Amino acid sequence: MFDRHYYKSLTRSMVLTVFLVSLTPLALVSAITSYQFHTSYKDRVNAHLRELVLKHKRNIDGFLAEKLAVIRVLADLIPESRFRDPAALQAILKSLQDRHHGAFVDMGLVDAYGVQVAYAGPLRLERARYAETRWFREAMRHELYVSDVFLGLRGSPHFIVAVRVRASGAEWILRATVDFESFNELVESVAVGQTGLAYIVNNQGEFQTRPRREAVVGPAEMRGILARASESNGRGDFSPESAAAGIRMSLAAVALDVIHGSAGGGDVLLLTAPLKDGAWTLTYQQDEADAYESLYHARNLSLFAILGGGVGILLMAVLVSNRMVNRIVEADRERDMMNEQVIEAGKLASVGELAAGIAHEINNPLAIMLEEAGWVLDLLDDEPLRRHESHAEMVRALKQIRQQGGRCRDITHKLLSFARKIDPTVKLVQVNEIVRDMAALSDQRAHLANVRISVDLAPDLPEIPASPSELQQVLVNLINNAIDAMERGGELKVSTRREGASVLLDVADSGMGIPKANMARIFDPFYTTKPVGKGTGLGLSICYGIVRKMGGEISVDSVLNQGTVFHIRLPIEEARA
CATH class of the missing domain: 3.30.450 (Beta-Lactamase)
Incomplete structure (x- = not known):
């Protein structure tokens, strides 16, 4: 029975962990990047505005300096008597207006007592008195002067540019009014x-x-x-x-x-x-x-992206956690099944140890039988016994006994060699010899399953560094799996060859093949497609581990209804050195 509450709690914990672990770096990186971008963008905008204002300041200062310079040049070049002539002053104003796009509104000449002695312009300001005005007092104190904006006698905002000149033994103020609207538009153009x-x-x-x-x-x-x-x-x-x-x-x-x-x-x-x-x-x-509109727009997009990323991470966390928990549930079920298979494997191991003990006990009487058969053959060599009419038949029978006894001894020796605990000691071994021994050991089982074992061994193969017992186990596992795969009989072929700095060992069968869906898991521990009690799912996993430990590679090619070939590539001594 599986505890549903436990798996739900595990799912929630995994979702929360994956979500926080994934979102925290994203949030930190986004916060740092956003702060840096925010600061940099504000600095750039502020610098741009500073530069814009500074440039506009220069334009306005240039505008005022230009107007003041024009009046000063006029005061330096034109005698004071011409400014007193209304017609001449009107002509000068007209020329200024034409060349400066109407920037000058009117002009006047003011004496040291603040009385405007000459005037040209649209208003009637002849003989106007400015003695009490601030701009006149300041103009008398400075050679060049630009007044503040004020209403004055005309009742509308304006400002004056003035130059103090000395002529005819007295001081005069040559002043001009600058068009306020033009100046206002210049200021607002920024x-x-x-x-x-x-x-x-x-x-x-x-x-x-x-x-x-x-x-x-x-x-x-x-x-x-x-x-x-x-x-x-x-x-x-x-x-x-x-x-x-x-x-x-x-x-x-x-x-x-x-x-x-x-x-x-x-x-x-x-x-x-x-x-x-x-x-x-x-x-x-x-x-x-x-x-900072663009900055705030980018910030909103970033927040939206982070929010979208958080939702995506949450969905992915839920999906991944559900898959992982489902795998855990499946693994728990397989574990229970594997426990039963391990018990069965333990029984088989006990049977193997028992078989090894029996084989060891059989070796002693076999040795005596072979020795006695040899002794009887020696007796038959005596001259009197040679003349016996059954001499030839007895010799044939004794030789048959010795031959079959030798076969039994070889079988028990191989069985004992395989049943011993695996010795991980690495030494130089000849692959062809191990292939012959394991093929002979499995020949009886293959015969009962109507499977014919054939070997195709390349001559003069170099020795490879390996553990003989581990290599034997790999071959026996692959041969047994191939025999199990051919339920209706077939052909099993074991071949060796050299390829470059490696020795290749192929185990091919003509069985039903392996479905593509199972190919990715055949080397997983406890994975098996055999019925319960017939396999533990450890054979190919052990083979994979042994081959990788030797520095080699194991792979498989399989076609449904045609057969399967396991390829083992083992490095020779020169390559490993």
């Missing part, structure tokens, strides 16, 4: 992905361009970011000048911050780069989910 957004703020965190959608940082947050940048450069206080100095110390770098829990609910990447010698900050923001 947008990447669906959520990428670029804008400019000054040191107070005030927007200098108009973002196309809401920014994640307001003026207060931006001032905090600038303050941290200032502190990281060794400054504890915060002011526009200190922030500008702190940013100026890292002009070559693009700072990267992550804003957690933005208004949209997710994290946002925030990159900043200084502009206008640190007076402005170019800010680029993008949702982290958008920036």
